[in-house]
Amino acid sequence: MHATLFLPLLAFLAARCARADPYAQRQWTLPDYRTPYYTVYPPLDAGNATRDFVVQQVDELSGLQDYGTTYMQYRDGGGACQVNNISFFVFSDTTTMCMTTGDWVCFTSNSLATNAATNQPQQLADISASPENKCIDFTPFSEYELTENENYWTRFALWAFSDCVTVNDTFAVQFFQVERFYGWTSYFLAGSSMGQYSLDLDNNNLTVTRESQYFFMNTTYTYGSFATLTVNDTAYLYGLDEFYSDRSDLHLARVLLTGITDVSQYEFYNAATEEWESSAPYVTSRREDAAAMQSNIPLSSGSFYFSEYHNQYVFIFFSNYVDNTFRLMTSPTPWGPWNMSDDALYYATPGPNGYNYGAAAHAMYYQTDGEAAGKTVLLHYSYAGEHGTYPRAARLTFA
Template identity: 25%
Template sequence: MSLGHLPLKVKAFERLGTLTDENGNRYTRDIGCSSVLGGVPFWAFGDTFPLNRNGQMIGLLTSTCALGYVQNPVKSRYWNCDREGKPPQFIPFTNEELKFNRDHQHGGQKRFYLWSFSKIAETSPGEGYIFFHKGRTETQQMSDNVGYGIQIANVKISADRSQLICTRIMNEPFFKDRVDWGSFDTVVVNDHVYLYGGQGDHIYCARVLKSRITDKSAYEFWNKDRWTKDENQKSDLFWKLQSGSVFWSQYYRCFIMVGCTMWADNKIIMRSAPRPEGPWTNDMLLYQLYKPQSGINYCVNAHPWAFPESNGGQLLVSWTDQHTGVVELGKVTWEGYEGPSNNQQYEDRNYPYPRPPQPYFPNQFSQYPGQYHQQYQAYPNQYEQYAPPGQAPPGWSSPTPPRYPHPSNYNNGNGGGYNDDQQGYPPQVPYWSKPR
């Protein structure tokens, strides 16, 4: 099997079109994050608007899930749809939430929502946990929303391996009034679940043993050079990212983050690191997307389960087009990949801690809008020896990423797309994650 050589470099990018549902019904939907449970891929979406045969909207769901196909990743399939093609709500509402939504369904503004932007953390074969936002809309401005923190649900694959069963395990917030752990993404590495969560402009990293994921006292927090039980000592990894996926790359033998910033610039960016907690390289441009007819492209995610014959030499990425309200797909071919050399399947559960193929430059964060470094800068004698798991690499430290001025009404954008009426600053996120 061929291996890539850092820095990350794209050989080709091919647009594959829209992710469609094989039942033939039309849906506008966003997020488009995917997870693998029991070896089966599943797609998760946020606000989902089913359309009937006449193109009329027949409902609104805030969380839906569809079966994916390794051999045909441009297709998905909802299960248990009604006669008009409306799928069931994936993360279930409580009776109180359902009643509130029914009572306000004709008002057009107030509703409870359950949004998940991260992968399901598989803690045992075919079973895992999903972290999600619970909130309530009040107006058409995201800044007016009422947040209830991050909650957690148990997810299991069905006996016939065709659908997922989601059960909320508590109605009170799991995390509230601090970092929204698990809201950005999760990645399972050996016995630990690593959780990336946002607070303000910054993304932080925590970890917990898979066996204790529902025990808040078991969480540890990364503070630049070690893991600590004191959350107040946490340090940030990323700055002003709207969405992204963290995953182990079998091709590059490192962790990769693929996502997009809050700058509404229609760029897909990427970073790499030898460990889930870093040190992470500067932003690099993976691909410059088109500008939609209105709005932007957002909710960028990576799906390393696709194209298994490439052994990681190719990567499926997705984004939501705010104008059309659909999830679009593209295929990345990494530099150096010349095609499958054998029938070995891509093994995304193998997470060795590698010695980085080349050193990283630790003291530069290309987090200002418009800066996308195309290659890393070498830092002599860094990583002469790689530290054991759980310890900091020798000599590494990182600065606090710089701040960038922005309007006082700016919000962190976890709810979806952007208006484009505030040029030069991260614009405000609208109430609807779909175009009006």
């Protein structure tokens, strides 16, 4: 699912191009551009939906790219983030190619691109994957990880699939999956890491920091690396059971925004008892009864948000590793009960290889004074094209 163009070669090249920073911190300058969305304050228990989810209009958009350059970025996954109305995406494995010659320029484990036009959300401004910053990852590796990445046969990868959690006007966090490679294409989920984003409003500088290699180990669920949802002053963090449920169960943690960097302040939902527990479970087998969402389908990726327009919490997702159909579930609360009908919303035309992956949904572009949040949503996904994988988008408007 997560492999980008010519992964064996690029894993080797990435290791050779990585810059050995002594500290796990990096700073980037963002464009002075704001997305005029407003913050929604949803009820914790919304009750019944006020509208059905009927798609009225679909606008096919082009690929999510920086169209002002002569370079093409092929990249996987991607989570969105908004800090002080600056909207940006963090993508996973990213390859930069020269459009005119087709030459390889660089490869990074993840990359940063900001939104450049509200009415054209597919228009990005590349930051970290630009040729000027070639082969420098947006999120820094530790010295230990860099040392391991120098080995031809191994590497660590930091992949973003979930949206960040905005804490205030200058601070946010994002959870990255820490993938451990043994051999060219064999890898497994080792845990999750927290990237902390600090925004300097005077200079539009974004500093990203990783204080440790892991925030959650894979001996529990990697809460937040699958999806996140912020409800007023609380973050809800969804972790996928990858090892025991065939990717079918989602488990849930919550924490006040003020304590999100302190794992001791987290609580963990047990659906069997309908209670929040203070200790993260140590997982040695499937705990289907404790999961906030149990299904019979292997979840690939997806996003949660509250639709003000429908008065429901929404989960939009792909139901297989490789898929083309965006599906929807709804719930009155962040923890359920979820409507498991998984209604089909939109069919994304597959690439030449017959599939897409990496489904994500974003409502922030359309949370304006003239339109209730959730009436229109931006979908994006990884399109497996002829020469590589890149994100494409579609805009859905509900009746």
